[in-house]
Amino acid sequence: xxxxxxxxxxxxxxxxxxxxxKCYPIPRHDTVYxxxxxxxxxxxxxxxxxxxxxxxxxxxxxxxxxQQFSDYHSELNMSSLELGDSALYFCASSADSDRSLYNxxxxxxxxxxxxx
Amino acid sequence: AQSVTQPDIHITVSEGASLELRCxxxxxxxxxxxxxxxxPGQGLQLLLKYFSGDTLVQGIKGFEAxxxxxxxxxxxxxxxxxxxxxxxxxxxxxxDYSGGGxxxxxxxxxxxxxxxx
Numbered sequence: 001x002x003x004x005x006x007x008x009x010x011x012x013x014x015x016x017x018x019x020x021x022k023c024y025p026i027p028r029h030d031t032v033y034x035x036x037x038x039x040x041x042x043x044x045x046x047x048x049x050x051x052x053x054x055x056x057x058x059x060x061x062x063x064x065x066x067q068q069f070s071d072y073h074s075e076l077n078m079s080s081l082e083l084g085d086s087a088l089y090f091c092a093s094s095a096d097s098d099r100s101l102y103n104x105x106x107x108x109x110x111x112x113x114x115x116x
Numbered sequence: 117a118q119s120v121t122q123p124d125i126h127i128t129v130s131e132g133a134s135l136e137l138r139c140x141x142x143x144x145x146x147x148x149x150x151x152x153x154x155x156p157g158q159g160l161q162l163l164l165k166y167f168s169g170d171t172l173v174q175g176i177k178g179f180e181a182x183x184x185x186x187x188x189x190x191x192x193x194x195x196x197x198x199x200x201x202x203x204x205x206x207x208x209x210x211x212d213y214s215g216g217g218x219x220x221x222x223x224x225x226x227x228x229x230x231x232x233x
Contacts, residue, residue: 033220042206043160045220058220090160105210105221107152109159 004108021076025093032074035090086115118143122224130232137192139207149190150208202231
């Protein structure tokens with residue numbers, strides 16, 4: 001079965017640079033979520049999109065922005081990178097056409113971002 | 117606001133022994149509860165989930181969990197652990213769409229499981 005695809009899998013950047021992470025949801029999934037997991041930490045919810053509109057917002061820094069495109073893939077843009085942004089970034093997707101239920105989120109393998 | 121507490125940061129269990137990992141949640145409405153497992157540097161694998169119905173849920177790899185509303189708990193159990201179960205375990209809670217958005221999950225801090233030979 002198709003899974004959530006994230007690219008790149010690993011990314012190394014310098015401080016103050018920008019980074020773009022991409023997420024391709026499972027086919028026919030219309031909702032995408034982004035999470036950040038720092039070293040030794042639990043995953044923290046950043047932001048979600050449903051049908052290309054921002055749906056829920058968590059602890060996403062103002063330096064970060066995200067969007068969902070017409071093909072439902074999503075990109076997380078991170079600017080003015082700081083050392084503390086080094087983390088594993090997960091994308092998850094769900095099929096939320098029936099919004100009367102809670103729909104399971106399927107996680108991708110993550111993108112490991114290292115800021116030097 | 118929803119929250120998840122995993123009281124045990126580390127747990128050491130002998131191979132073949134039984135396991136119970138604790139999870140307590142705080143949520144104002146009907147919670148949707150999950151257990152995930154993560155090996156070092158890897159992604160999150162769903163072990164099991166509780167949405168409604170039977171309070172004892174079965175998952176993959178021989179794991180089960182029991183939802184106890186009166187105790188706000190969702191403890192994970194396994195009757196006999198294997199060395200390959202050594203990993204980080206996260207309990208998570210999610211809400212419904214009553215707030216109008218696709219809710220992100222709230223995770224606990226995780227429990228690191230060590231298996232002794």
